[in-house]
Amino acid sequence: MELNREQARAADEDPGTDSQNTVFVRRAVQGDRAAFDRLISIFHEPIFRMVYVRTRSRVDAEDLTQDIFIQAFKSIRRLREVDRFRSWLYSIAVNRVRDFHRKKRLRSFFMISSGEEIPGTDSKVAFDDPEPLKEVMRKDFWGHLEGFFGKLSRLEKEVFTMRFLDQLTLREIAESLGKGESTIKTHLYRALKKFRKEKGILKLVGGEIH
Amino acid sequence: MKTDSLIHLHEDQLALAIVDVGALPSAVRDHLSTCPGCQEKKRAFELEIETLGSMAHRLVPRPRRRVRIPEIKKPVFGWFSGYPSWRMASAACALLVVFFLGWNVYFKVLPERRLAGLEKEIQRDGQFMAEINDLVENPLPAAYRAISGEDYTEVDDDLMDFIIPRVEEDGSSPSPA
Numbered sequence A: 001m002e003l004n005r006e007q008a009r010a011a012d013e014d015p016g017t018d019s020q021n022t023v024f025v026r027r028a029v030q031g032d033r034a035a036f037d038r039l040i041s042i043f044h045e046p047i048f049r050m051v052y053v054r055t056r057s058r059v060d061a062e063d064l065t066q067d068i069f070i071q072a073f074k075s076i077r078r079l080r081e082v083d084r085f086r087s088w089l090y091s092i093a094v095n096r097v098r099d100f101h102r103k104k105r106l107r108s109f110f111m112i113s114s115g116e117e118i119p120g121t122d123s124k125v126a127f128d129d130p131e132p133l134k135e136v137m138r139k140d141f142w143g144h145l146e147g148f149f150g151k152l153s154r155l156e157k158e159v160f161t162m163r164f165l166d167q168l169t170l171r172e173i174a175e176s177l178g179k180g181e182s183t184i185k186t187h188l189y190r191a192l193k194k195f196r197k198e199k200g201i202l203k204l205v206g207g208e209i210h
Numbered sequence B: 001m002k003t004d005s006l007i008h009l010h011e012d013q014l015a016l017a018i019v020d021v022g023a024l025p026s027a028v029r030d031h032l033s034t035c036p037g038c039q040e041k042k043r044a045f046e047l048e049i050e051t052l053g054s055m056a057h058r059l060v061p062r063p064r065r066r067v068r069i070p071e072i073k074k075p076v077f078g079w080f081s082g083y084p085s086w087r088m089a090s091a092a093c094a095l096l097v098v099f100f101l102g103w104n105v106y107f108k109v110l111p112e113r114r115l116a117g118l119e120k121e122i123q124r125d126g127q128f129m130a131e132i133n134d135l136v137e138n139p140l141p142a143a144y145r146a147i148s149g150e151d152y153t154e155v156d157d158d159l160m161d162f163i164i165p166r167v168e169e170d171g172s173s174p175s176p177a
Helices: A005-013 A018-029 A033-055 A058-078 A082-114 A132-149 A154-165 A170-177 A181-196 A199-209 B011-019 B026-034 B036-058 B085-109 B111-137 B142-148 B157-163
Strands: none
Touching: A018 A033, A018 A058, A018 A082, A033 A058, A033 A082, A033 A154, A033 B036, A058 A082, A082 A170, A132 A199, A132 B036, A154 A170, A154 A181, A154 B036, A170 A181, A181 A199, A181 B011, A181 B036, A199 B036, B011 B036, B026 B036
């Protein structure tokens, strides 16, 4: 699997597009540590954002992002289709976040049973921006979004978040979640119908547009 | 309010158009492609979703910690680390097959040879035990027994009882008195 030199040089100069990412992925699959570091620098923020949206805690999101990349690094040699790297990475992230929530639920169950306080559930811990106005906006936005997500099923919420917050394509969502594309479309359609009935969040978004 | 003899798209159809415009019935799709009002409604819907995405993007804090991949330590069995797992699996299978064949040859294919060996061993054991019993009966070699005058090997117990009767322990034998 010889790499095209010009392609590789182009990727080094201007990373970001899918074809350029594919060059780095191909190199990383062959064991190139530097190429994997480039992939980390490209996907670090999107993965962190993806995890933060689901955990609403910066510290947890940082820890999980680290875990996700370590897991990806350990198993990247097994990646067969390099053009599916993005959905492969997101599938690792989705599973890791799911594990995190399971463990958290289990921990909170035992802590409630023993009367201890649950760490990480305090909103002051989760929203720690030094700018007060931005923090108020952030609380308001995530509060409304949380209310909306509460009305969706687990899969509707996951599909909606991946499509419109993580900006994944339908194919990538289907691959990440291991579902058929038609299933993804059905859940997205249901979520969008519920979104149009959500006055609070529509008002918030409308204020932003105007 | 009709365009091209069709009612304008309602909310559900707009949602479907956002997800997959190809999933709309062909008549509705044709209407959407020609009706500026419906196109505008669809664009407004898309703008709402895009704005939601950009707000979420903006209101997520930036990570403070960089991702660091630690040096992965080589496993204890470093010799095998370079080989793919399927090769290791097939090597293990081959080893199992060899072991299974060897076991069958040793314990099943050649039972006669094994039985003959056992019989020889039993025979040798018998000879050895006979020698031990002989030594228990007559610890001294024959030459020494002749010198010591204790060579009673030819005299059996019945003859000795006839020559020298046993003294009965229950006291029923006639006493000299």
